[in-house]
Amino acid sequence: MRNKKPPFEITNAMIDHVAEIAELVGRLTSTNQLSANPTLRRTNRIRTIHGSLAIEQNTLTLEQVTAVLNGKQVLAPPKDIAEVKNAYEIYERLDELNPFSVDDLLTAHSIMTRGLVDESGVFRSKPVGVVDQEGHILHFVTLPQYVPDLVMELLGWTKNNDVHMLIRSCVFHYEFELIHPFADGNGRVGRLWHTLLLSKWNPAFAWLPVESITHDRQQEYYAAINASNDAGESTMFIEFMLSAIKASLIDAISTSDAMSDEPIDKTTIRWNQIEKFLKTHEFIMNADVRELCGVSAATANRILARMVTDGELVRYHKGGYWMYIPKYTYCNFGIYIQ
Numbered sequence: 001m002r003n004k005k006p007p008f009e010i011t012n013a014m015i016d017h018v019a020e021i022a023e024l025v026g027r028l029t030s031t032n033q034l035s036a037n038p039t040l041r042r043t044n045r046i047r048t049i050h051g052s053l054a055i056e057q058n059t060l061t062l063e064q065v066t067a068v069l070n071g072k073q074v075l076a077p078p079k080d081i082a083e084v085k086n087a088y089e090i091y092e093r094l095d096e097l098n099p100f101s102v103d104d105l106l107t108a109h110s111i112m113t114r115g116l117v118d119e120s121g122v123f124r125s126k127p128v129g130v131v132d133q134e135g136h137i138l139h140f141v142t143l144p145q146y147v148p149d150l151v152m153e154l155l156g157w158t159k160n161n162d163v164h165m166l167i168r169s170c171v172f173h174y175e176f177e178l179i180h181p182f183a184d185g186n187g188r189v190g191r192l193w194h195t196l197l198l199s200k201w202n203p204a205f206a207w208l209p210v211e212s213i214t215h216d217r218q219q220e221y222y223a224a225i226n227a228s229n230d231a232g233e234s235t236m237f238i239e240f241m242l243s244a245i246k247a248s249l250i251d252a253i254s255t256s257d258a259m260s261d262e263p264i265d266k267t268t269i270r271w272n273q274i275e276k277f278l279k280t281h282e283f284i285m286n287a288d289v290r291e292l293c294g295v296s297a298a299t300a301n302r303i304l305a306r307m308v309t310d311g312e313l314v315r316y317h318k319g320g321y322w323m324y325i326p327k328y329t330y331c332n333f334g335i336y337i338q
Contacts (some may be wrong), residue, residue, distance in 0.1 A: 004153060006175050007233035010167065017242035018166050024249040025202050038271050038312070040255065041207045049087045051212035052191045055221070058083050069327065070311035079116060083188075086112050090192060092326075094206050099196045100159040102152055108192060113185040123147045124183040141180035150179050158197065169197035170241040174234035177225065198245070210248045217244060270303055271312065283323040284313075 050065045058080045060068070067074050068084045090111040097104045110121025119125065124147065129140045142150055158172045173194040180186050191211050198205035214221050217240075224240035270289075277284055289300035304324055307313040313324045 005157065005161070006154070006171050008171055008238060009233070009235045010163070011235060011239065013239050014167060014242060017239070017246055018164055021166055021242065021246050021249060024246065024253060025204060028249060028253050029202070029204050038275055039310075042312070044207050044209045044252070045088070045091055047209035047212040048195070049084060049091060049211075051209060051215035052188055053080075053083050053087060054215050055191075055211075055218055056083075056187050060084060071314060071327065082115055086114050086116070087188065087192075091195075094192075094196055094199060097196055099193065099200055100155050102148075102155060105151070105155070105189070105193065109182055109185055109189050112188050112192070113182075117184045119183040123151070123181050126183070128180060128183065130177075130180060141178065147179060147181045151176075151181050154179065165197060165201040166242060166245070167238055169194050169201075170238040171234055172197060173241060174225070174228060174237045178229075194241075208245075208248045208252055210245055213244045213248045213251065214241075217247075271307065274303075274307070274313075278326060283325045285321060285323055 046066050046069060047062065049069075050060070050062045053060070053065075060074070060076055060080050064074050064076060065084050068081055069088055074081060090108050093111075097108060106121050106123075113120040124144050127140065127143055154172060154175050158168055161168055163171075173190050176190045176193065177186060182189065191214070195205060195208075195210060198208075198210075220240060221244075224237045228234045228237040274284060274289065277288060281288075284304075286297055286300045286304065289303055290297060304313065304315070308315055308324070311327055314327055315322050315324050317323075
């Protein structure tokens with residue numbers, strides 16, 4: 001049956017969490033720190049990627065993930081480095097994704113697992129079982145022939161149900177993991193989609209490191225999944241995830257409050273202008289910076305050089321000119337730079 005309600009109960013604890021989260025979101029967005037500070041957004045994005053991948057046994061530390069995304073050499077398994085670059089690319093494209101589209105879900109999986117698995121960007125073709133960290137089978141999941149219809153049904157329910165999105169997104173996360181639609185990458189894509197759904201409710205969630213909090217509470221995360229599996233419904237998982245979302249907001253507000261007395265400096269203002277320009281242009285040049293920021297050619301060069309050093313931009317030579325592009329473009333498309 002299309003859009004059949006997944007089994008869960010709305011509890012007083014959930015209602016309390018939703019009210020507290022809504023209040024915290026209002027407090028965070030009122031400070032405007034996330035939208036005004038690209039460095040904070042990038043830091044949170046890196047924490048998000050590190051947390052989500054670490055849950056799946058990626059060995060890179062937060063410092064190594066940061067180094068990889070800054071284009072530095074890191075001594076680590078190539079698979080782990082590829083996971084970081086792939087995850088960064090799809091998180092950077094979050095605002096392009098429709099959270100209710102099967103095609104977009106498959107696209108996200110293809111980017112997240114590119115070069116890592118045979119069945120990338122397609123639903124799995126074989127039966128699988130979910131195992132714990134010791135290799136014990138926790139449960140067998142949906143047979144592959146039923147996966148496409150169940151995913152469409154889940155997306156339809158998530159889109160059309162009138163339960164608060166904070167709860168709906170948690171239900172989706174749990175049911176998605178239960179269906180286990182892919183041969184690999186289900187956890188990474190499930191957490192990505194949870195963030196995507198939340199960001200459509202409030203854009204601030206695109207930059208909140210909920211996955212980092214989930215990693216910090218990894219044992220509770222798996223315990224909530226297992227308890228919900230045993231109960232045959234997702235209530236306990238929803239309560240856990242709402243508490244993790246609330247914790248991520250408290251962490252973000254604490255960081256924001258620590259910065260609230262600091263004026264936004266020229267570097268931040270200039271980066272905001274450059275970042276906005278790059279949303280509609282493939283690259284930026286010295287002349288563009290001069291016009292955007294009202295500075296001399298020499299100052300424009302210093303601004304761009306600083307952003308290269310800080311890992312925001314990379315430069316490459318083409319047609320006798322230096323052009324500058326966002327770091328993630330280089331990381332994922334291998335453009336030659338000097």
